[in-house]
Amino acid sequence: MLFTWKQTLAAELAGRIRDRYGIEHRPVAEVPPRRALGDLAFPAPLHLARELRRPPRQIAEELAGSWELPAGVRALRVEGAGYLNFSFARSAFAAGLLAAPPIAPTAPAGAPKIVVEHTNINPNKAAHVGHLRNAVLGDLLGRSLRALGHPVEIQNYIDDTGVQLADVVVGFLDLEPTSLAEIRALPEPFDYHCWDLYARVGRWYEEDPARLERRRETLHALEAGTGERAQAARLIARRIVGRHLGTMARLGIGYDLLTRESDILGLHFFDHAFQQLRERGAVRLEADGKNAGCWVMPLADVAEFAGLEDPDKVIVRSDGTITYVGKDIAYQLWKFGLLGKEFAYRYWMEQGVWETAAEGAENPPAFGHAGRVINVIDARQSYLQRIVRAGLEALGHPEAAANSVHFAYEMVSLSAATARQLGQAVGEEEGRSVEMSGRKGIGVKADDLLDRLVEKAREQVAQRHRDLPRPELQRLAEQIAAAALRFFMAKATTSRVIVFDLDEALAFEGETGPYLQYSLVRGRNIQRKLAAAGLPAELDPAAAAALPEELWSDDLWELVHLAAGATEAVEKAASTLELSLVARHALELAQRFHALYHHHPVLHEEDPALRAVRQTAFQTAMRALGGLCELLGIEEPERM
RNA sequence: GCGCCCGUAGCUCAGCUGGAUAGAGCGACGGCCUCCGGAGCCGUAGGUCAGAGGUUCGAAUCCUCUCGGGCGCACCA
Structure with missing residues (x-):
């Protein structure tokens, strides 16, 4: 209601300014601090004063004079230093408001689909309050865009071939040997069990770094998708994702599609994208130096990465496994429909959501093919998100890069008081908050x-x-x-760290x-x-x-x-x-x-x-x- | 070293692309339930908008520098 009045009156005012002074000016509208001053204010005369070298109030009087007010506008007055203030006919305005939906769509008809990716919790432990900030913001964004009339698709990325899940697999198979049947039979809350186990694995590695060999071995197995380790990973990830979806459902947060990283590998999405990167010369195999044996994306020539100590980003590790960024470039391409490959899909009945699959249902909804992609990811990952965009650029998709939006919000840390309640020792010198850490098992x-x-x-x-x-x-x-x-x-403002305090x-x-x-x-x-x-x-x-x-x-x-x-x-x-x-x-x-x-x-x-x-x-x-x-x-x- | 974010009342924070008298919540103090529900409302106290320059008719807001605090710059994500 206000929105349309602003547009209407601003357009009319712009016309009057053009007619009278021959100036192209886009008037901005404000809401006056007190209703007695009016309902909508245009400070345009103040802005024009310098250019016209005349007192703003005089300009305001000229613009206001002989203005035939449209129906619904009760008065136009010059106020303060030279504001043009409009007042509306109140009963008519209220009636118009009751006749329209409380949140009125503003998107043009035929607006392109927006993919919103959020939540993205590693499927290896319970969700904590930091993850909640992500999911709440992502869900709010999705609902807001929908209310405004945009087609929206919510995706939740499941990183089921990454290091974090591998570590929990190591926990179950090497640190505390557990059979698949036993894992399957573990009582709920399964994600709580993994929370503690993950922290134990971290300490286990520290005691003897040679044990990291188990991680490498497991990572290979997860990428290959075969063998006991991969089977364990599938089981663990599925149980954890089920728990995460349950947690989010308590808050009314749901998804259209779960995108599984294992399918990005299994369906050769990454191979396909990687081949394109190679053909374009966007990646190179390092023969020596600290990245010897790795495929890296050189970023030294990209202006926005200037000043980095190491301007190269590893895409394929020297042991042949793939980093998250590499997989994410392929995923991002797919979201825009630019990869030239498609997932299969199946319906996860108990959770009421679709997930990607190697083989799937007959007529799934048309996922992907977005005009715009918004990734809800915390600000600490800005660097990685910029690399993903640089990847799209390197592959010759500048428009997709431009439509790739990183919605960066600041992290959630714990107040000293809350950290103490969790049994964390907090020294005076540690400051006022404590960062959460899945690896250390610190978090609410x-x-x-x-x-x-x-x-x-x-x-x-x-x-x-x-x-x-x-x-x-x-x-x-x-x-x-x-x-x-x-x-x-x-x-909370997105650019501020939330210091989470339980009370x-x-x-x-x-x-x-x-x-x-x-x-x-x-x-x-x-x-x-x-x-x-x-x-x-x-x-x-x-x-x-x-x-x-x-x-x-x-x-x-x-x-x-x-x-x-x-x-x-x-x-x-x-x-x-x-x-x-x-x-x-x-x-x-x-x-x-x-x-x-x-x-x-x-x-x-x-x-x-x-x-x-x-x-x-x-x-x-x-x-x-x-x-x-x-x-x-x-x-x-x-x-x- | 380079980059991003933050610094406003005792505490937690708003303050929209510069504009009309810097506002809330919590906490403190004092009031309000024969009246649509007191998870509420009203009032009082409390501010060198980190500091210094600059731009402007006008700066909490924009620019530069300084000082604090947080986070990045992995073959983790």
């Missing part, structure tokens, strides 16, 4: 955190609602726990997910009470349009104005990849609603017109908040 497991959140939520709900049936209590607690966790991850994450008051849910529950209760009193629970746009303009107080109008900005907040979040904007906007709506809630009773207002104005304001706010919460993966509980 996602399921542990969720369990604690559910437990706390259950206590809180039970306190307020005695005699609630156990299943309903559990259901409500899970909804609240998921909201708390997702909002905690979503509200902070367990908060249900203030800027939290449950606070948003409480707004929704309150809003819903107003509707219920209205209905019980024989009044309409919801007003339609026509009823809103007929409301007397003078009954709109500035504070209620402000709420409508805020609701109208929801689409723009989402659009901006998606286009800049600053997804916290979605969470921030939802929070602001909820805060404003709570504040007004106490001052503007609906049910107890006797004047029907005034009651309808309040109801309209709250209804627009709840619709917008509901829409934003849907993107955030925050459900509206029946009660809380």
